[in-house]
Amino acid sequence: MIDIDATDRQILRMLSQDATQPASEIGRRLGLSQPAAWRRINRLQQAGAIAGRRLVLDKEALGFGVTVFLGIKLAARGRVGVEEFERAVSAIREVQLVEHVLGLFDYRLRVVARDLADFERVLRRRILTLPGVDTVEANVLLSEERLPGPL
Known part of the structure; x- marks a missing residue:
């Protein structure tokens, strides 16, 4: 189990809302440098807290009603x-x-x-x-x- 602080929780929340956000944008919004944000994201991935990133499709728009x-x-x-x-x-x-x-x-x-x-x-x-x-x-x-x- 990994120790997760408030900044890590904010990063996870931001990525769960939009996993395509670059580390530079996450860092800017949290007051971190791009490298610091990237290191945190990488640590969360390496620890397994981020298991992957997923594309969410609109089922109805694709004909699955x-x-x-x-x-x-x-x-x-x-x-x-x-x-x-x-x-x-x-x-x-x-x-x-x-x-x-x-x-x-x-x-x-x-x-x-x-x-x-x-x-x-x-x-x-x-x-x-x-x-x-x-x-x-x-x-x-x-x-x-x-x-x-x-x-």
């Missing part, structure tokens, strides 16, 4: 390997997120589709045919009130 959260319970009998299920579900391009969870379901998936008919196709042809799938529960996303942000 439906997001569905699926709860999936695997069959207990025969116990298909978890790795086999994870490998197969990760190959489905409409599946944006795979989470192994504790509770009523074994997995939670975030699936995007063009519309409900497209989602039904993905569900029937791709997800329900995955190895070990027993029970599936779907929840259609109506709106997002808060996007993931800084910790």
